[in-house]
Amino acid sequence: MAAELKAAPDIRLEDLTVGYGDVAVVRDINVTLPGGKISLILGGSGCGKSTLLKHILRLHPPIAGRMYIGDHDICGLSKADFRCIKQGLGVLFQDGALLGSLTLGDNVALPLREHTRLDEAAIARIVRSKLSLVGLEDFMAYYPNQLSGGMRKRGGLARAMVMDPAILFCDEPTSGLDPINSAELDQLLLDHQALFNMTIVVVSHDLQSTWAIADYVVVLGDGRVLFQGDVDALRATTDPYLRRFLDRKAQGGAVERLEDELDRSLMKEDCSKYWTSLRK
Amino acid sequence: MSQEHSSLTAPVAAVGRASLSVVNEMGAMALFFLDGLRLVFSSWSQFPKMVRQIFFIGVKSVSVITLIAVFTGMVIGLQTYYALAKFGSEGFLGAAVALSLVRELGPVLTAIMLTGRAGSSMTAEIGVMRITEQIDALDVMAINPMSFLISPKLAASIISFPLLTAWFDLVGIGGGYLTGVMLMGGNAGVYTSRVESALGWTDISGGFTKSLVFGVVVCTVCCYKGYFTHLRKDGVGPEGVSSSTTSAVVMSCVLVLMADYLLTSILF
Numbered sequence: 001m002a003a004e005l006k007a008a009p010d011i012r013l014e015d016l017t018v019g020y021g022d023v024a025v026v027r028d029i030n031v032t033l034p035g036g037k038i039s040l041i042l043g044g045s046g047c048g049k050s051t052l053l054k055h056i057l058r059l060h061p062p063i064a065g066r067m068y069i070g071d072h073d074i075c076g077l078s079k080a081d082f083r084c085i086k087q088g089l090g091v092l093f094q095d096g097a098l099l100g101s102l103t104l105g106d107n108v109a110l111p112l113r114e115h116t117r118l119d120e121a122a123i124a125r126i127v128r129s130k131l132s133l134v135g136l137e138d139f140m141a142y143y144p145n146q147l148s149g150g151m152r153k154r155g156g157l158a159r160a161m162v163m164d165p166a167i168l169f170c171d172e173p174t175s176g177l178d179p180i181n182s183a184e185l186d187q188l189l190l191d192h193q194a195l196f197n198m199t200i201v202v203v204s205h206d207l208q209s210t211w212a213i214a215d216y217v218v219v220l221g222d223g224r225v226l227f228q229g230d231v232d233a234l235r236a237t238t239d240p241y242l243r244r245f246l247d248r249k250a251q252g253g254a255v256e257r258l259e260d261e262l263d264r265s266l267m268k269e270d271c272s273k274y275w276t277s278l279r280k
Numbered sequence: 281m282s283q284e285h286s287s288l289t290a291p292v293a294a295v296g297r298a299s300l301s302v303v304n305e306m307g308a309m310a311l312f313f314l315d316g317l318r319l320v321f322s323s324w325s326q327f328p329k330m331v332r333q334i335f336f337i338g339v340k341s342v343s344v345i346t347l348i349a350v351f352t353g354m355v356i357g358l359q360t361y362y363a364l365a366k367f368g369s370e371g372f373l374g375a376a377v378a379l380s381l382v383r384e385l386g387p388v389l390t391a392i393m394l395t396g397r398a399g400s401s402m403t404a405e406i407g408v409m410r411i412t413e414q415i416d417a418l419d420v421m422a423i424n425p426m427s428f429l430i431s432p433k434l435a436a437s438i439i440s441f442p443l444l445t446a447w448f449d450l451v452g453i454g455g456g457y458l459t460g461v462m463l464m465g466g467n468a469g470v471y472t473s474r475v476e477s478a479l480g481w482t483d484i485s486g487g488f489t490k491s492l493v494f495g496v497v498v499c500t501v502c503c504y505k506g507y508f509t510h511l512r513k514d515g516v517g518p519e520g521v522s523s524s525t526t527s528a529v530v531m532s533c534v535l536v537l538m539a540d541y542l543l544t545s546i547l548f
C-alpha cells in the first residue's frame with residue numbers, strides 16, 4: 001500500500017539527535033510541530049537549523065531518535081513509500097537550489113511534468129500563476145544564474161509551492177530580500193496557510209517575520225532545543241539568552257575585547273605605521 | 281625487530297589497501313551502472329532527455345571525431361605505406377589501414393576523445409549539481425536523481441559511442457586513402473578492394489562490441505565520480521569537483537585501455 005499524507009499533518013520528533021557522521025549538531029530534540037499551522041525554527045547562524053531540516057527530509061540519517069510526519073515513521077519507511085510522502089512536501093532550500101540547466105519556468109514546471117499528466121497548456125497556466133505570486137512572471141525564460149539571489153529564492157519558493165503540498169518547508173525564505181519583498185512573502189505564506197490548510201515550517205533568524213507569521217516557535221542553540229511553544233510564550237520569556245536574541249543585543253564584551261587587542265603595543269605600532277604610510 | 285617488520289610489510293599493506301579500495305569502487309560502480317540502466321526504461325518521459333543527451337554527447341562530438349579520424353587515417357596511411365613499400369607490398373595498404381582502424385584505433389581513440397569532450401563535462405556538471413544541493417532538491421521533489429540525470433546519459437552513451445566509432449572508422453579509412461593513394465600514388469582500386477576483402481564480420485562486430493563496452497565504462501565512471509563528489513576526501517566544494525573530474529578522466533582512460541586488452545584477447 002502506498003503511503004499517503006493526510007491534509008495538514010503534524011511533525012513529531014522524538015529523542016532525535018542530528019549531525020554528520022558521529023558529530024552531533026543538535027541533541028535530544030523532542031518537538032511536535034503542529035499541523036495546519038506555521039512553525040518557525042529560530043536560532044543563531046550555524047546552530048543546526050538547516051541540518052535539522054535536511055534530516056527531516058531524510059537527506060541524512062539521524063544519529064538517534066525517531067521522526068513522524070502524520071502517522072508515518074519516516075525513518076522506517078521504504079524508499080518507495082517515502083517517495084510518495086515526498087510528493088506531498090514542498091521544500092525551499094537555503095539558496096533556492098534551482099536546477100542550473102533549466103529556465104526558471106521549466107524549474108517550476110518540473111514537479112508537474114514528472115508527477116502529473118497535465119498537458120503543457122495547463123502546466124504553463126499553473127507555472128505562470130505561481131510565479132506571479134512571488135512577482136517573477138516576467139522572468140520565466142531566465143536561467144538561474146541570470147537571476148539575483150533573492151529572485152532565485154522566490155523562484156525556489158514558487159517551485160516548492162507548485163504542487164500545493166501538505167507541508168511546506170522553507171529555509172530562510174526572507175534572508176536576502178528587501179523589507180517590502182519580505183513582508184509580501186510573509187503575507188504569501190499566511191495566505192497559503194489559510195487557503196490550503198498547509199503545515200508550514202520556516203527556518204529563520206528574521207525576528208520581524210517571526211512575530212508576523214508564527215503560530216509556534218522552536219528555538220535552537222547550544223546544540224539543543226532552548227525553547228518551544230507558541231509565540232506569546234516566547235514573547236514573555238525571561239530566559240537571558242532568549243531575551244538577548246529577541247532584543248537583538250550583542251554578546252557583551254566585544255568592544256572591550258577589541259580595545260584589549262588594540263592596547264597590545266605591537267598592534268598599535270602596526271596601525272600607526274599603516275596610517276602614516278597612507279598619509280605619505 | 282617489530283619495527284623492522286612493520287617497515288617491511290608497510291608497502292605490501294598499502295598496496296593491499298589500495299587494491300581493496302579499487303575493487304570496492306569497481307563494485308560500487310557496477311551497481312551504479314545497473315541501477316541507472318534499470319531506470320532507462322522507467323517512463324516515456326526519459327525519451328526526450330535521452331535525445332537531448334545524444335545531441336550533447338553524440339552530435340556535438342562529430343566534428344572533433346572527424347578531425348581526429350582524418351589525421352589518424354592519414355598517419356597510418358603514410359607510415360604503413362613506408363613499411364609495406366620495403367617489402368614491395370604496397371597493395372596491402374587498404375587492408376592494413378582498415379584492420380588497424382576497425383579493430384583497434386577506432387574504438388579506443390573515439391572513447392578517449394569522448395572521455396575528454398563529454399565525460400569530463402558530465403562529471404563536472406553532476407558534481408556541481410551535487411555541491412549546490414540541486415541533487416538534494418531533485419530528491420525531495422520525489423524525482424529520482426538517478427533516473428533524471430544518470431539514465432539518459434547512460435542510454436545516450438550506449439547509442440552514441442558505437443555510431444561515432446563507425447564514423448571514425450569510415451573517415452579514418454578515407455584519411456588513409458588521402459595519403460596512401462593520392463599523396464604516395466598507390467592504386468585507388470586496389471586500396472578500396474583490399475579494404476573490402478580484408479574486413480570480416482569478426483573484425484566489425486569486435487570493434488562494435490568494444491565501443492559499446494567503452495561507452496558503458498566511460499559514462500559509468502564519469503557519472504559515478506560526479507555523483508559522489510561530496511564523499512571525496514581530497515577536496516570539498518569546487519576543489520572536490522575539479523579533483524573528481526580529473527580522476528574520472530584518468531580512470532576512464534586507464535579502464536578503456538585495460539578493457540581493450542581484455543576484449544582483444546577474448547574477441548579476436
Ligand SMILES: Nc1ncnc2c1ncn2[C@@H]1O[C@H](COP(=O)(O)OP(=O)(O)OP(=O)(O)O)[C@@H](O)[C@H]1O
Binds near residue numbers: 020043046048
Ligand atoms: N555537510 C556537513 N558536514 C559536516 N558538518 C556540517 C555539514 N553541514 C553543516 N555542518 C555543520 O553543522 C552545523 C550547523 O549547520 P547548519 O547549516 O545547519 O546551520 P544553520 O543553523 O542552518 O545556519 P545558517 O542560519 O547560517 O544557515 C555547523 O556547525 C556546520 O559546520
Ligand SMILES: [Mg+2]
Binds near residue numbers: 050094
Ligand atoms: Mg541554514
